[in-house]
Amino acid sequence: xADADLESFRADARRWLAANAPQSMHGPPASPDDLCWxxxxxxxxxxxxxxxxxxxxxxxxxxxxxxEYGGGGLSAAEAKALAQEMAKLALRPPLxxxxxxxxxxxxxxxxxxxxxxxxxxxxxxxxxxxxxxxxEPGAGSDLAGLQTRAVRDGDDFVVNGxxxxxxxxxxADWMFLLVRTDPEAPKHAGISFVLMDMxxxxxxxxxxxxxxxxxxxxxxxxxxxxxxxxxxVGKINEGWGIAKMLLRFERNMIADVxxxxxxxxxxLALARRHVGDxxxxxxxxxxxxxxxxxxxxxxxxxxxxxxxxxxxxxxxAPGPETSIFKYYGTELNQRRRxxxxxxxxxxxxxxxxxxxxxxxxxxxxxxxxxxxxxxxGGTSEIQLNIIAKRVLGLPD
Amino acid sequence: MxxxxxxxxxxxxQTARELVAQRAPVxxxxxxxxxxxxxxxxxxxxxxxxxxxxxxxxVPEAHGGAGLGxxxxxxxxxxxxxxxxxxxxxxxxxxxxxxxxxxxxxxxRAAHLPxxxxxxxxLALAYQEPGSRYDAAPRxxxxxxxGGGWRLSGEKRHVLDGHAADAFVVSARTDGGATxxxxxxxxxxxxxxxxxxxxxxxxxxxxxxxxxxxxxxxxGQPGAGGMLLDRVLDRAAIAVSAAMLGGMTAAFEMTLDYxxxxxxxxxxxxxxxxLKHRAAKMYVETxxxxxxxxxxxxxxxxxxxxxxVARLASITKARASDAYVLIGxxxxxxxxxxxxxxxxxxxxxxxxxRASAILFGDAAHHRDRVARIDGY
Numbered sequence: 001x002a003d004a005d006l007e008s009f010r011a012d013a014r015r016w017l018a019a020n021a022p023q024s025m026h027g028p029p030a031s032p033d034d035l036c037w038x039x040x041x042x043x044x045x046x047x048x049x050x051x052x053x054x055x056x057x058x059x060x061x062x063x064x065x066x067x068e069y070g071g072g073g074l075s076a077a078e079a080k081a082l083a084q085e086m087a088k089l090a091l092r093p094p095l096x097x098x099x100x101x102x103x104x105x106x107x108x109x110x111x112x113x114x115x116x117x118x119x120x121x122x123x124x125x126x127x128x129x130x131x132x133x134x135x136e137p138g139a140g141s142d143l144a145g146l147q148t149r150a151v152r153d154g155d156d157f158v159v160n161g162x163x164x165x166x167x168x169x170x171x172a173d174w175m176f177l178l179v180r181t182d183p184e185a186p187k188h189a190g191i192s193f194v195l196m197d198m199x200x201x202x203x204x205x206x207x208x209x210x211x212x213x214x215x216x217x218x219x220x221x222x223x224x225x226x227x228x229x230x231x232x233v234g235k236i237n238e239g240w241g242i243a244k245m246l247l248r249f250e251r252n253m254i255a256d257v258x259x260x261x262x263x264x265x266x267x268l269a270l271a272r273r274h275v276g277d278x279x280x281x282x283x284x285x286x287x288x289x290x291x292x293x294x295x296x297x298x299x300x301x302x303x304x305x306x307x308x309x310x311x312x313x314x315x316x317a318p319g320p321e322t323s324i325f326k327y328y329g330t331e332l333n334q335r336r337r338x339x340x341x342x343x344x345x346x347x348x349x350x351x352x353x354x355x356x357x358x359x360x361x362x363x364x365x366x367x368x369x370x371x372x373x374x375x376x377g378g379t380s381e382i383q384l385n386i387i388a389k390r391v392l393g394l395p396d
Numbered sequence: 397m398x399x400x401x402x403x404x405x406x407x408x409x410q411t412a413r414e415l416v417a418q419r420a421p422v423x424x425x426x427x428x429x430x431x432x433x434x435x436x437x438x439x440x441x442x443x444x445x446x447x448x449x450x451x452x453x454x455v456p457e458a459h460g461g462a463g464l465g466x467x468x469x470x471x472x473x474x475x476x477x478x479x480x481x482x483x484x485x486x487x488x489x490x491x492x493x494x495x496x497x498x499x500x501x502x503x504x505r506a507a508h509l510p511x512x513x514x515x516x517x518x519l520a521l522a523y524q525e526p527g528s529r530y531d532a533a534p535r536x537x538x539x540x541x542x543g544g545g546w547r548l549s550g551e552k553r554h555v556l557d558g559h560a561a562d563a564f565v566v567s568a569r570t571d572g573g574a575t576x577x578x579x580x581x582x583x584x585x586x587x588x589x590x591x592x593x594x595x596x597x598x599x600x601x602x603x604x605x606x607x608x609x610x611x612x613x614x615x616g617q618p619g620a621g622g623m624l625l626d627r628v629l630d631r632a633a634i635a636v637s638a639a640m641l642g643g644m645t646a647a648f649e650m651t652l653d654y655x656x657x658x659x660x661x662x663x664x665x666x667x668x669x670x671l672k673h674r675a676a677k678m679y680v681e682t683x684x685x686x687x688x689x690x691x692x693x694x695x696x697x698x699x700x701x702x703x704x705v706a707r708l709a710s711i712t713k714a715r716a717s718d719a720y721v722l723i724g725x726x727x728x729x730x731x732x733x734x735x736x737x738x739x740x741x742x743x744x745x746x747x748x749x750r751a752s753a754i755l756f757g758d759a760a761h762h763r764d765r766v767a768r769i770d771g772y
Contacts, residue, residue: 268772282772285764291772292763296711303687307399314400324680387679388672392652395667 010081017089020054022047026090037097039129040173055094056125062100065108069116070124098130098167099123103176103195106246110234119174119195132250133163133177133196133220134243141382143178144187144240148222150179150194156226157181157194159202162219165376169205169218173198176246182237193239193246195231202226212368213351250377263336264295270363271343287343294336301328323390327383330373337363337370399690405467411448412475419444420481422741428482429596435560436598437482446515451489454497460510466696470638470689477642480748482598484518484557490635491556491628492519495565495576498631499616499624504578508563520561521632522552522602523625530757532567532625537604539568539575545610546570548577548585551603556755558600559590565615566604572619583607595744595751627702630709633756634692637716640752641682641689644720647727647745648678654731671730678726681719688712707769710762717753717762724749 024047029035036048044052055061058072063079065071074082086093104123107116122128139146148161159179169175175196182190196203202225207215234242271291275284282288305325340363341348350356350364374380388394401409419441428436445451453469455461462468469489476485493512496505496519511517525535537550548568558564564579564586579586585607591599616624655666655675665671692712695704724746728735735742753759 268770271772280771281768288767288772289760289763292767292770295770296714296763296766297684299711300684300688300715303399303691304684307687307690310398310400314398316400324683327676328680328684381673384673384676385669387676392672392675392679394652394655394672394675395664 006077006081009078010085013082014085014088016058017085017091021089021091022051025051025092025094027092028090029092035092035096036094036126037129037168037171038095038099038123038126039097039171040127041129041171052094052126059124061093061095061126062104062120062124065104065120065124069108070121095124095126098132099128102132102246102249103130105249106176106242107233110242110245112233114230115195115233128173129168129171131166131169131172131175131198131220133166133169133175135165136162137164141379143243144191146178146180146191148177148179149183150181150192150227152181152229153226155229157192157229157232159194159196159222159225159227161222163222164208164217164219166205166218166220167216169198169220170207175220176233178239178243181239185237188240190237191239191243192236193233193242194227195233196225196227200225200227210368211371212365214365214369247378264298267291267294267336267340267343270340270359274343274345274347290339290342294332294339297332298336301332304328323378323383323386326378327374327380327387331380333373334370337367341367399687399694401467401471405471408468409471409475412450412472413478415444415448416475416479416481420476420479420483422479422744425480425482425596425744426741436596437484437560441481442483443515445483445485446513449513451485451515452513454489454493455509455513459505459513461513466634466693467690469635470693473635473638474642474645474689477639478646480595480643480744482596484520484560484598486632486635486639487520487557487561488512488518490632491521492561492563492565494628494631495521495615495624496578498627499576500578501612503612504615508578517563518557518561520555520558520564520600520602521628522555522558522564523567523629524552524554526551526553530761532629533622534567534569534574537566537568539570539577541571542608545608546577546613548579548604548607548609551601553599553601554591555600555602557598558602559588559598564602566602567621567625570618570621574621574625575618576615576621576624577609578613578615579604579607579609583609593751595747597748597751626706629756630702630706631696633709633713633762634689634696634705636752636755637685637689637692637712640716640720640749641685643745643748643752644682644685644716644723647723647742647749648682650742650745651675651678651723651727651730658732665730674726674730678723681722685712685716685719688715703769707766710757710765710769713756714759714762714766717759720749721753 036044036052052061059067059070060072060082062070063072063074063082064076067073100123104120107119134143136146136148148159148163150157150159157179163177166175175198177194177196178191179194180190181192184190202223204221206219208217208219209215210217268291271282271287275282275287277283344360344363347356347360348363350361352361449462450472452461453464453472455463457463473485476483489512493509496508508517508519512519523532523534525537528535537552539546539548548566550568552566555564562581564581566577566579567574568577585605587603589601591601593599652675655671656664658665666675689712692708695708727742728746731740731742734740
């Protein structure tokens with residue numbers, strides 16, 4: 001596209017955003033929970049719903065998806081311009097979630113026409129919220145050891161089993177999950193990837209309380225749940241390839257999460273408050289060194305993300321570097337969160353109630369939450385195995 | 397700007413890799429060391445590097461150079477770093493030549509840069525003194541007004557490639573601040589004593605005993621040499637990080653190869669998860685270092701402002717130092733007993749990692765500097 005066309009697109013987008021974004025959608029949300037995750041179960045404030053509706057109408061909840069599936073049909077350059085204009089106005093995204101970031105991109109790549117038409121428009125309009133049914137009590141890092149059975153019965157599969165660590169299953173409308181459709185085959189070969197309505201009879205969900213006190217994850221019990229055979233993505237018994245394709249989206253998403261722009265300023269403000277300044281510098285040289293270390297490693301990490309994007313743009317195939325991102329991004333985030341509670345010192349052990357500042361209480365919960373970063377989405381040890389095998393070619 | 401090499405840069409990298417592998421393997425460094433070679437590097441290879449245009453990469457075309465950029469220099473320096481080539485490129489092109497490029501008068505540039513690009517003149521930067529640690533400011537070296545010019549006295553140490561330099565850029569205290577001077581090797585009062593370092597990188601103690609120079613020897617403005625020196629050292633920190641990237645990459649590849657071939661308990665030792673995970677971490681560290689080295693060189697090519705360059709130089713040097721030291725240590729450990737022998741090359745990398753890590757400031761020094769730049 002010519003530069004002039006792109007600039008005219010940008011100008012139109014800017015005008016339209018300024019005219020259509022509700023005032024309260026400017027500025028960052030107080031927490032990720034204040035973003036719109038869509039779905040039938042949640043009630044969102046009027047402005048949030050209005051912002052979602054106008055953006056979805058234009059296809060801009062999924063700017064690069066094709067128009068026939070509810071997307072905006074934008075080129076990568078236009079989508080970037082749109083994101084830049086939204087950033088300039090400090091506009092929050094109208095919709096987030098696994099539909100847009102995981103199952104949607106997957107269906108675009110691997111779904112059949114009927115599946116795309118059925119699910120993608122409902123994702124872009126925020127009507128359906130998705131969750132991911134991968135891990136099981138006996139299948140964590142060894143995901144392919146999953147035991148949830150799906151037995152063919154006419155046009156349906158009958159599914160029995162248990163999923164665990166299902167993010168927001170209690171708030172989701174649909175689940176994409178891995179089931180074993182051939183128990184006789186080698187473990188990677190007997191798995192299928194299916195889409196399931198959470199309203200189906202036999203589905204029950206129980207939230208899990210975590211060390212941080214929050215319950216973002218659930219156990220999901222499946223008892224004689226009927227799933228139509230047409231809801232299999234890809235071929236029956238070839239779900240492992242689909243699962244791996246999706247894991248790459250997931251690892252990118254997890255790495256993306258660790259790029260909060262205000263992190264450096266927050267950590268420094270925290271240190272100023274708890275450690276104090278002397279002659280214009282932080283009083284404690286060890287805290288100074290540790291903050292510099294985290295921020296410098298963050299810079300190197302972001303350059304590595306940028307380098308990977310630039311390589312793809314220059315026409316090179318993306319390598320297995322997503323494993324580096326997942327491994328390093330999560331470990332770095334853990335170091336940052338741990339440093340924050342270290343810096344807070346005695347104020348870094350509050351749980352709730354009097355005597356603790358709300359900001360310090362938040363640090364504690366963030367620190368606890370971050371311990372899961374190196375576990376979820378493939379543990380750090382699994383990422384290192386992947387690097388050793390696929391990148392370095394070390395023998396089994 | 398994009399953090400990838402252009403086709404031309406990739407081609408230059410390929411040429412450099414082939415030449416370095418052929419003409420400058422580590423075995424050659426070993427021979428120079430064992431023979432106690434007075435130069436400690438190869439004059440023939442230096443002439444070849446000049447013919448290939450490597451010495452003039454940063455030199456403007458008007459002064460007989462190629463007028464290329466920092467990324468071009470990066471790929472050459474990285475390849476030379478792979479085999480720890482001791483040719484005085486950093487000292488001549490980035491330190492001495494860099495001071496002239498950034499602060500020299502037209503006359504100084506015309507007098508020296510064409511000879512540098514042609515491989516006919518070696519330069520060095522004499523700035524470190526006994527006890528100065530990582531503080532670049534001159535302490536005991538002093539230049540006083542004398543007659544129509546200056547009289548320079550003091551002692552400099554760790555002068556990289558100073559043993560062979562034809563001329564020195566020297567920092568000295570003067571009224572109103574630091575000043576840089578250009579001093580010929582054969583000026584009366586200059587004495588040079590070679591230093592032997594753990595990494596066999598060539599260096600010297602250079603003493604100045606009342607050396608007389610004229611006003612035309614001042615590089616940059618009198619009293620403003622501190623800022624000029626910082627700018628030169630930032631670029632040197634970035635360039636040496638590229639050499640370190642080459643060194644750590646080579647040491648890592650050597651180790652990876654050993655993990656795949658060395659058999660114990662009937663299997664390659666690289667099949668053990670305890671070693672796999674450590675190898676994967678070494679890989680991650682080299683990748684992060686590569687990103688920083690690319691970003692810093694790219695910023696220089698994009699003519700970033702001094703503060704940005706200083707920040708990037710410190711981030712990159714700290715990252716390269718930490719990564720290289722880790723990889724040097726791990727490389728020896730994973731090679732086991734053979735890694736402790738002088739016969740094996742891997743020990744050369746361990747030593748280079750240590751010596752390079754302290755060059756132009758160690759990682760802790762640069763973290764403190766980033767904190768200072770960022771206001772804490």
